[in-house]
Amino acid sequence: MSSETKTPPAPSASAELKTNLPSTKTLITGHNAEGKAIVHDSRPATWKVFEGGVMGFNQIYTNPFPADLNGDADVRFHDAKMAGGGLGLAVKHGTVCRMVDFAPEYVCMMHRTQSLDFGIVVEGEVDLILDDGSSTRMGRGDIAVQRATMHSWRNPSTTSWARMVFVLQDTKPLFIGGERFGEDYGRGTEGLPRSGNDD
Template sequence: MSFQKNVKASPLRDNTRHITTHDPTTGKAIVHSSTSGNWSSFDDGKLGFNVIYTTSKFPPDINGDEDIKAHEKVMASDKLGLVNPGGTVCRTVDFAPGYECMMHRTQSLDYGIIIEGSVEMILDSGEVKLMHRGDVAIQRATMHAWRNPSETEWARVIFILQDCEKVEIGGKELGEDLGRGTSGLPPSGNDI
């Protein structure tokens, strides 16, 4: 899996993140910052990641903008895997036409919300579900892949990944499995 940092692969519109906070004098809501995406490209530009936000504990501490400081520290570390141990990750993922990502598993409870195009959720059992704009997948630490079935259009999914307790099935601990060809993607480290 080839990896390029700060490269947006898809032609889909960039998304802007607007973070709110409170005016320390009035207590009224204000915009802390508005920033465009910071994309990374994988698999020769067929897969794009944009981390929108992370938290590093649950529940997060938003007093004094502690959560924003924690997010900035995580992003500066360059060590964020798919999951942030003890916290959450909100990520936009773009899939090229016909692209299928590697079969993988994260130790997390994930919400995958289709916002552009259609995506197939492929499970290691062989089961496949075609999902359309507005559909939501609840991934519960299962082995899965994603495929964009369109031959011409890009697809976009927003994923919210939440760290979870270790998963044990039939006496076997599952843990994270990033699958084939994942160089450039650090392990999450939450299954140690």
């Protein structure tokens, strides 16, 4: 498998990405009629698969900020957003929590979102590549605080998948030297909706 950036086709739905990593589930808590905490729902990971199965997204949760928990409005928002298929990498006036799996030697496209991102390596190792040419190796438990920079991710392993969990929150527009640095998905991202937060 080549380590060069490839052009991804439109994502396809899949019940499970074919990896050597453990499956996961999402527990959503809530309250019963007496106000006691309960597990409202337990959901298995549902993957959107890219590039024939070498990279995938598990969209864990998304909501406006601040989220409205009354009457399960947040759950309805997330479910409607997912059913509509219009979720980009980030969300306007809100947050996104996403799990991403990378196949061995996979390199994603260089891209930027108008968001403040927390990227946590939970399985394997991942290289953070920036448009200044630098590459920084991250191991399990390492966290990248991504501040609307052009970047790419690379799984350096030749045999094992890597997994990261990302939390993205919308930001105000970023200006450097009078130039606006908005969302840029890079080349080959047909089928991936824009976030719509830098219009």
